[in-house]
Amino acid sequence: MNARRPYKREGEEARRAALIRATLDCIAEGGPQAATVRAIALKAGVTQGLIRHYFATKEELIAAAHETLMTGLTEGSLARLDDLPADPLARLAGFIGNAVSPPVVDPRAMALWAASMQLVPRDPAMRAVHEATYLAFRDRLEAMIAQALRAAGKAPGPGESRAFAIAGNALLDGLWIEASLLPEHFTEGEMKSIAIKAFERLLDLKLPE
Amino acid sequence: MNARRPYKREGEEARRAALIRATLDCIAEGGPQAATVRAIALKAGVTQGLIRHYFATKEELIAAAHETLMTGLTEGSLARLDDLPADPLARLAGFIGNAVSPPVVDPRAMALWAASMQLVPRDPAMRAVHEATYLAFRDRLEAMIAQALRAAGKAPGPGESRAFAIAGNALLDGLWIEASLLPEHFTEGEMKSIAIKAFERLLDLKLPE
DNA sequence: TTGGCAATTATGCAAGCGTATAATTTAGGC
DNA sequence: GCCTAAATTATACGCTTGCATAATTGCCAA
Known part of the structure; x- marks a missing residue:
């Protein structure tokens, strides 16, 4: 029985900023096509579902x-x-x-x-x-x-x-x-x-x- | 019984040029992410399989x-x-x-x-x-x-x-x-x-x- | 201490992607 | 006029994508 990944709650501002920073990193490294939801989540150290919690759509992010x-x-x-x-x-x-x-x-x-x-x-x-x-x-x-x-x-x-x-x-x-x-x-x-x-x-x- | 789509044979140069033109059109209209194999083939008036006949990979195109x-x-x-x-x-x-x-x-x-x-x-x-x-x-x-x-x-x-x-x-x-x-x-x-x-x-x- | 709620993870899904391959049609040499 | 090789169509497969939703966890108020 694998334990669920532990996590820390962050303030909304901090999380949004982290996701945006991760997005820019992805684009800078591999162009827009490399900025997938999964890659951004990985770089931000969260799981992909969280992105939708802060941004209704990827386009919005x-x-x-x-x-x-x-x-x-x-x-x-x-x-x-x-x-x-x-x-x-x-x-x-x-x-x-x-x-x-x-x-x-x-x-x-x-x-x-x-x-x-x-x-x-x-x-x-x-x-x-x-x-x-x-x-x-x-x-x-x-x-x-x-x-x-x-x-x-x-x-x-x-x-x-x-x-x-x-x-x-x-x-x-x-x-x-x-x-x-x-x-x-x-x-x-x-x-x-x-x-x-x-x-x-x-x-x-x-x-x- | 639907008939198979009829087609015309074209010279290699002409077909390659047409595929390249279609690719640039797709990028100009919808960005690189819109330049899919299927969209390019549609715009060039051929089916997608033909692309691989002239370009080994999409990256090459x-x-x-x-x-x-x-x-x-x-x-x-x-x-x-x-x-x-x-x-x-x-x-x-x-x-x-x-x-x-x-x-x-x-x-x-x-x-x-x-x-x-x-x-x-x-x-x-x-x-x-x-x-x-x-x-x-x-x-x-x-x-x-x-x-x-x-x-x-x-x-x-x-x-x-x-x-x-x-x-x-x-x-x-x-x-x-x-x-x-x-x-x-x-x-x-x-x-x-x-x-x-x-x-x-x-x-x-x-x-x- | 303990509910409760929001934040986060986990899982799933349908669509679109690039690629592979088999089936068919075209066009030209004989 | 047929026969063959190449050009083209057609179909299918496995993978990734964005998005949805259910399950769980961390944190704060009481």
């Missing part, structure tokens, strides 16, 4: 994992801003530097991001999450750009600010992808320098560092 | 499809370069405009690209293909930027040209992704205008159109 990933990436770029001087130009420069340097630049994160992008066009939930996180990031960038320009006495026109944010966001996205996908083609310092100089020319600003 | 996709994308972008005007400034502007407008901007291409990106960090062959196509594209852009700058009497410094190409490539990639992923957030004209203006400021150039 995947969407939650995507949201966690994206907000994590966004916050990674914003996290160390508090260490920088309040000067708007230094803040913008620091933000740009963070976005194209480790730990934001990371092959694992890149693989997860690519997996998510693939789902966005056909899964409404994923699309909504992407839209929200994309706009949140872009709005932060737009505000920072506007403050930096004002600090330099070059207040942007109404539509100009939006265009700067769209282009700046695209620039950071592209550099992040390149740095994450082919890291040995660039040194960390080079990427940072290219990003800062590109923003300087884009905004006609002199940025510190 | 997927690999062939990815190779076809990547070489097709590379050749497509290189071919479009020849259709552009000879004047360096108009040439660069036209190239930028094309890169952020249909048919280059295309949800199907985006989905396929995301599926490939996902494999790059894990699969050395995919990584090699990506590296080669990325560098080929970037080198072409670098040459066009250098010619445009020279035409405007602003020859770039040695390291400057590389930095412009990396940043410009990142900018185009990012805008292409945004436009493909959230098309209703931008009008075609807006994206084109943003891209051209961003390059004008980045390179300190006046571009036509």
Whole structure:
């Protein structure tokens, strides 16, 4: 008579977080097709039935994992801003530097991001999450750009600010992808320098560092 | 007594090409998980058993499809370069405009690209293909930027040209992704205008159109 | 100490998957 | 016009998947 596996009760938050972390690990290691209910449960140290207790469907778990990933990436770029001087130009420069340097630049994160992008066009939930996180990031960038320009006495026109944010966001996205996908083609310092100089020319600003 | 489905014999090349095309269609429409043997066979207008007659395993078919996709994308972008005007400034502007407008901007291409990106960090062959196509594209852009700058009497410094190409490539990639992923957030004209203006400021150039 | 309830495990199921193999049809050489 | 080899269809098998449900266990209140 095999004894039933012993277990510990965990708070709802902790369990959900553990399941999401296990999901992201599975996707990062073997792609979305490797993130089966059984594999996720194994990695999280629970049995598969528990997943359905916290997420009505696997799709729901995947969407939650995507949201966690994206907000994590966004916050990674914003996290160390508090260490920088309040000067708007230094803040913008620091933000740009963070976005194209480790730990934001990371092959694992890149693989997860690519997996998510693939789902966005056909899964409404994923699309909504992407839209929200994309706009949140872009709005932060737009505000920072506007403050930096004002600090330099070059207040942007109404539509100009939006265009700067769209282009700046695209620039950071592209550099992040390149740095994450082919890291040995660039040194960390080079990427940072290219990003800062590109923003300087884009905004006609002199940025510190 | 149901009659057995009638069929036509096709040349090996044609059948392999049809199966690969059907595979890419399936991936574009429903992601890799939708590219099942049965779905591919249905879309190709054959029965599933035939697939194994041309490809020993499904993995082999997927690999062939990815190779076809990547070489097709590379050749497509290189071919479009020849259709552009000879004047360096108009040439660069036209190239930028094309890169952020249909048919280059295309949800199907985006989905396929995301599926490939996902494999790059894990699969050395995919990584090699990506590296080669990325560098080929970037080198072409670098040459066009250098010619445009020279035409405007602003020859770039040695390291400057590389930095412009990396940043410009990142900018185009990012805008292409945004436009493909959230098309209703931008009008075609807006994206084109943003891209051209961003390059004008980045390179300190006046571009036509 | 002990109920009781929610958290967790355990088991089962139907559907879809890739693959194997046998049966049949097509097309071309003779 | 038939005969043969290859192309294609048809069928079946074993496995994995996501999901459902029953059985058990851990924990907290009383």
